[in-house]
Amino acid sequence: MQSRTVFPKAGLNACCWKCGFDYRKTIEQPHLLEESHVRFQEKLEHALKNGYVEWANSPNMHSLVFFEGLRVLIAGLTSRQTRNRLKRSTNISVAELSDFPKNGFEFANLPSRRELFSILAKVTERWPESFVDLIHECDLRYADLKGDGLRRPYWYEDVIHLEASARRIATSDAEFNSISNAVIARNVKFSAFKAKLLFDRKLHWQPVTSVSDEIYDELLISIDHEIARTLDSKDRAVLIRDKIMFAVGRVLKLSQNELACLTLDKVRQRVTNTEVADFYNNAKTPAQAKAWVEWYWENIRHQLEPSESVGHVFTSIQSKKGLRRSAVGYRFRRAVDAAMLTREIAEYGAWVK
The missing domain is CATH 1.10.443.10 (Intergrase catalytic core)
Structure with a gap:
């Protein structure tokens, strides 16, 4: 008569079923969690559990609106231009985001996700003050932060539209006239895109209120x-x-x-x-x-x-x-x-x- 009991033996449940790697040889790499990470995790869990969250001066923001904004924020932070500008920050490290996949957050590896979670925890610690400080420090642009979708929740759109769109360098009349005349001489008509290619200068000016x-x-x-x-x-x-x-x-x-x-x-x-x-x-x-x-x-x-x-x-x-x-x-x-x-x-x- 054969016993149905499986007795423990060497290697049982200690090796990977696919590659055979011995888990007992794994070297632990402890990750120190900051308090901001814990608070951010608690906020996410609260939104999932209750269906609402206190956020952006709203005591009962629907969780769908909250997570939609976070999704767009992730897309904005992981764009190529934004990652390059985030290197200017003294408070954020973007080492793991250098090879972030174009497909988005869901296809990122664990180190990249961990680094991104850390960034999210910091920029959402005091919303919107923390994020506004980051925009000003790294000169983040609206075109890069708006993400890849057409729908942007109001609490996120209001911040990037006000803070990231208004950061324009004034152009003097003499500078504009000299550049525009040179562009027109080469291309018949003025084009801001051509001005950028020829002189590496983005021209921004306020429209004239009336014509004399x-x-x-x-x-x-x-x-x-x-x-x-x-x-x-x-x-x-x-x-x-x-x-x-x-x-x-x-x-x-x-x-x-x-x-x-x-x-x-x-x-x-x-x-x-x-x-x-x-x-x-x-x-x-x-x-x-x-x-x-x-x-x-x-x-x-x-x-x-x-x-x-x-x-x-x-x-x-x-x-x-x-x-x-x-x-x-x-x-x-x-x-x-x-x-x-x-x-x-x-x-x-x-x-x-």
């Missing part, structure tokens, strides 16, 4: 120069259309959509006064703008060959219909780039303000 009359005159004069250099009659008619269109939009304070949908009747309803068209000076009053529109309607508009059923003042030479809003914006930006007034005219809204 001097800049207004300068843009129209630039278009006049293009008209004078153009031999093709249709191209010249397009440039004259642009000049009249931009002047009318500025004087009558019209949006791009209103400018695209403008008709002669709408102009006459808006402006009752009548003047004779004068091109010696640029239009500055609604009556002068109306005179320019009426002159354009009688002398230039037909050269663009619009359809008979189209009542728009400004039409496209390609479609024979009224200009679209996007076309108005494109032509305006083209004129601004050609006049090298990118710094002075940041956007169409400043033109009509």
Whole structure:
């Protein structure tokens, strides 16, 4: 009769079933836990157990919102740019994160997870003060911290939007003009991306609140120069259309959509006064703008060959219909780039303000 009892023997439950490694030969590597790690672990366990957590000035934040924010925070901290910037920190070590996988936290090895847990415990110890201090110390950027997803909980988005987006270096007018002129000379129009490639300088500036009359005159004069250099009659008619269109939009304070949908009747309803068209000076009053529109309607508009059923003042030479809003914006930006007034005219809204 054979006994069913398995008696202990040498090596029983001491070796790995797959590779045969003897666990008794394992060298212990103790890891010292800090108090912040313990408190962070307790907070995670509390959120899992109760379904809510006290966080970001909210006494009962839903655990889903809390963990979604942590997930985005992990994605932001493990991005390549952020890891490089975290090396500037005197309080955080990122040695284990140097080979962090692109797939994310779930595919990281244990040393990397342990190091990341330590970083999370430190940046969440006093939220958001600890994280804000880290952003300022390492100059972390919003583009790197926003993670790889479209959904960012409010408690995380508010912090990175306020602290990481606002850290911009002011650019002097002289520096901007010299760089932008060089970029335009090489690429026809200004591009911040080209400026970064050529001069390793990111240009950030506040949009001009309004455009002065001097800049207004300068843009129209630039278009006049293009008209004078153009031999093709249709191209010249397009440039004259642009000049009249931009002047009318500025004087009558019209949006791009209103400018695209403008008709002669709408102009006459808006402006009752009548003047004779004068091109010696640029239009500055609604009556002068109306005179320019009426002159354009009688002398230039037909050269663009619009359809008979189209009542728009400004039409496209390609479609024979009224200009679209996007076309108005494109032509305006083209004129601004050609006049090298990118710094002075940041956007169409400043033109009509």
